[in-house]
Amino acid sequence: xxxxxxxxxxxxxxxxxxxxxxxxxxxxxxxxxxxxxxxxxxxxxxxxxxxxxxxxxxxxxxxxxxxxxxxxxxxxxxxxxxxxxxxxxxxxxxxxxxxxxxxxxxxxxxxxxxxxxxxxxxxxxxxxxxxxxxxxxxxxxxxxxxxxxxxxxxxxxxxxxxxxxxxxxxxxxxxxxxxxxxxxxxxxxxxxxxxxxxxxxxxxxxxxxxxxxxxxxxxxxxxxxxxxxxxxxxxxxxxxxxxxxxxxxxxxxxxxxxxxxxxxxxxxxxxxxxxxxxxxxxxxxxxxxxxxxxxxxxxxxxxxxxxxxxxxxx
Amino acid sequence: xxxxxxxxxxxxxxxxxxxxxxxxxxxxxxxxxxxxxxxxxxxxxxxxxxxxxxxxxxxxxxxxxxxxxxxxxxxxxxxxxxxxxxxxxxxxxxxxxxxxxxxxxxxxxxxxxxxxxxxxxxxxxxxxxxxxxxxxxxxxxxxxxxxxxxxxxxxxxxxxxxxxxxxxxxxxxxxxxxxxxxxxxxxxxxxxxxxxxxxxxxxxxxxxxxxxxxxxxxxxxxxxxxxxxxxxxxxxxxxxxxxxxxxxxxxxxxxxxxxxxxxxxxxxxxxxxxxxxxxxxxxxxxxxxxxxxxxxxxxxxxxxxxxxxxxxxx
Numbered sequence: 200x201x202x203x204x205x206x207x208x209x210x211x212x213x214x215x216x217x218x219x220x221x222x223x224x225x226x227x228x229x230x231x232x233x234x235x236x237x238x239x240x241x242x243x244x245x246x247x248x249x250x251x252x253x254x255x256x257x258x259x260x261x262x263x264x265x266x267x268x269x270x271x272x273x274x275x276x277x278x279x280x281x282x283x284x285x286x287x288x289x290x291x292x293x294x295x296x297x298x299x300x301x302x303x304x305x306x307x308x309x310x311x312x313x314x315x316x317x318x319x320x321x322x323x324x325x326x327x328x329x330x331x332x333x334x335x336x337x338x339x340x341x342x343x344x345x346x347x348x349x350x351x352x353x354x355x356x357x358x359x360x361x362x363x364x365x366x367x368x369x370x371x372x373x374x375x376x377x378x379x380x381x382x383x384x385x386x387x388x389x390x391x392x393x394x395x396x397x398x399x400x401x402x403x404x405x406x407x408x409x410x411x412x413x414x415x416x417x418x419x420x421x422x423x424x425x426x427x428x429x430x431x432x433x434x435x436x437x438x439x440x441x442x443x444x445x446x447x448x449x450x451x452x453x454x455x456x457x458x459x460x461x462x463x464x465x466x467x468x469x470x471x472x473x474x475x476x477x478x479x480x481x482x483x484x485x486x487x488x489x490x491x492x493x494x495x496x497x498x499x500x501x502x503x504x505x506x507x508x509x510x511x512x513x
Numbered sequence: 514x515x516x517x518x519x520x521x522x523x524x525x526x527x528x529x530x531x532x533x534x535x536x537x538x539x540x541x542x543x544x545x546x547x548x549x550x551x552x553x554x555x556x557x558x559x560x561x562x563x564x565x566x567x568x569x570x571x572x573x574x575x576x577x578x579x580x581x582x583x584x585x586x587x588x589x590x591x592x593x594x595x596x597x598x599x600x601x602x603x604x605x606x607x608x609x610x611x612x613x614x615x616x617x618x619x620x621x622x623x624x625x626x627x628x629x630x631x632x633x634x635x636x637x638x639x640x641x642x643x644x645x646x647x648x649x650x651x652x653x654x655x656x657x658x659x660x661x662x663x664x665x666x667x668x669x670x671x672x673x674x675x676x677x678x679x680x681x682x683x684x685x686x687x688x689x690x691x692x693x694x695x696x697x698x699x700x701x702x703x704x705x706x707x708x709x710x711x712x713x714x715x716x717x718x719x720x721x722x723x724x725x726x727x728x729x730x731x732x733x734x735x736x737x738x739x740x741x742x743x744x745x746x747x748x749x750x751x752x753x754x755x756x757x758x759x760x761x762x763x764x765x766x767x768x769x770x771x772x773x774x775x776x777x778x779x780x781x782x783x784x785x786x787x788x789x790x791x792x793x794x795x796x797x798x799x800x801x802x803x804x805x806x807x808x809x810x811x812x813x814x815x816x817x818x819x820x821x822x823x824x825x826x827x
Contacts, residue, residue: 332815393738424707437795501646
């Protein structure tokens with residue numbers, strides 16, 4: 200484990216942002232010997248101090264220029280709203296042949312904000328590992344976060360084939376499966392599989408907190424009836440999610456419109472006591488859960504294995 | 514373990530319905546020696562055969578009369594929509610002093626449907642263990658399901674104090690914490706902590722399944738972005754949930770109205786690019802998650818412990 204491989208995939212990986220995803224990539228790159236050197240950038244001193252203690256980076260920077268200097272892989276891993284400010288600052292300091300990628304949850308806006316600021320000879324391949332937990336910050340990361348999860352790459356037209364292949368291999372070494380798609384399609388797919396689910400989770404938690412007839416203490420006590428599942432993703436990083444919604448507006452509003460239409464139909468079935476419609480609707484959603492488990496995208500144990508886990512720790 | 518206690522709490526427990534909850538109660542009653550005898554009723558032969566194999570009941574019945582005969586505790590544990598038909602059938606066969614309870618997720622409708630059919634001298638104390646998994650049927654049950662979870666009892670005015678106390682002790686022996694409240698308040702609390710969360714989970718899964726621009730295969734592959742969490746509760750028993758919505762209409766529509774209002778405000782903030790409003794909203798929902806974990810109603814491990822669990826099984 201301690202002997203460095205003679206030639207890692209990248210000489211220097213610069214992580215611009217070292218929260219959950221950035222620190223997990225650092226841990227994973229270390230574990231699989233993918234980087235000669237790992238540099239991390241964080242705006243806040245508190246983050247750099249925590250990262251220093253966690254020890255996943257060889258150097259930590261409060262300065263973008265020194266972080267990306269000589270890096271052959273630069274990863275933007277801060278909230279996507281910060282990219283428009285970061286890209287023009289790093290552009291002039293990138294070396295020819297470097298790959299620039301990101302881990303943002305939206306892709307059209309990233310291409311808009313980053314693309315124009317990168318010099319000729321630098322390969323820009325936006326990416327999105329569809330993995331995470333509700334925790335954030337440099338202490339939340341772990342090497343296995345990407346194992347078995349999909350990473351989506353959205354190379355712009357004319358992207359360098361060798362750079363794309365190399366980045367794909369990098370994610371595969373971290374344990375991911377990799378799919379390539381067009382950025383606009385990515386934003387639509389993620390609007391339904393991630394962005395709208397987060398929005399409605401945040402929303403139901405907010406609704407419950409604001410009630411007058413039901414106390415917060417009751418909401419908490421009786422949350423095992425279903426509500427607690429939503430609080431997990433509603434505990435995700437607020438800045439990251441603000442930026443996602445500001446930067447994937449059209450696709451989110453489109454999917455939310457469909458969600459609302461469908462919910463109105465269910466609401467109407469409840470109001471009119473249409474039991475058959477309700478039961479048919481509730482029956483067909485079971486199959487999707489089954490497919491997700493079969494595809495290895497969730498665990499099979501009931502209740503996400505929580506009950507089993509509680510028993511384990513008794 | 515095999516030596517029966519000289520005097521269990523109940524001589525005979527009759528479980529009218531032996532799905533997830535009924536079978537878990539049987540397992541728990543066995544484990545904690547709370548019943549001299551356990552009788553189970555199921556309408557379908559398939560269910561009785563499965564229960565026979567699982568071995569949690571001393572006798573299995575296709576006949577309500579023989580199941581409840583001489584029972585000093587009768588538990589209605591079938592979908593709440595079936596109670597109106599069951600209650601008049603069991604009423605004439607109940608012994609004086611018996612406690613009749615249920616485990617339904619709604620309480621006003623249960624009192625309406627069951628109460629009038631029970632004879633004088635029988636103690637009717639409706640109940641609702643706020644516990645479950647997305648699995649159903651006689652093989653899904655386990656003795657620990659109720660441990661650390663709340664059970665709500667909604668005794669009608671004038672209910673027998675000794676019967677209430679005995680039922681409370683029974684649930685505590687199964688590992689539950691017990692709270693007593695008025696049936697109307699129960700229905701309102703559960704509408705927000707359980708019924709509306711299930712409805713929106715079913716709904717988002719349905720919306721995703723119906724899209725033309727995004728394939729079902731894409732929804733499944735990229736479900737780890739948040740969507741997969743919703744598929745768990747959207748895999749719950751369709752008949753049970755149909756009956757919940759048909760029997761808690763007013764409270765569900767009231768809470769759904771508030772959910773929709775709040776969602777419209779978030780939708781508007783997205784449309785108008787109001788980042789401050791989004792971030793403030795997303796920040797305050799974090800605290801509720803923390804309180805739920807502190808109250809022992811969810812586990813602290815990130816991602817419900819799924820990542821950890823996946824590592825364990827590697």
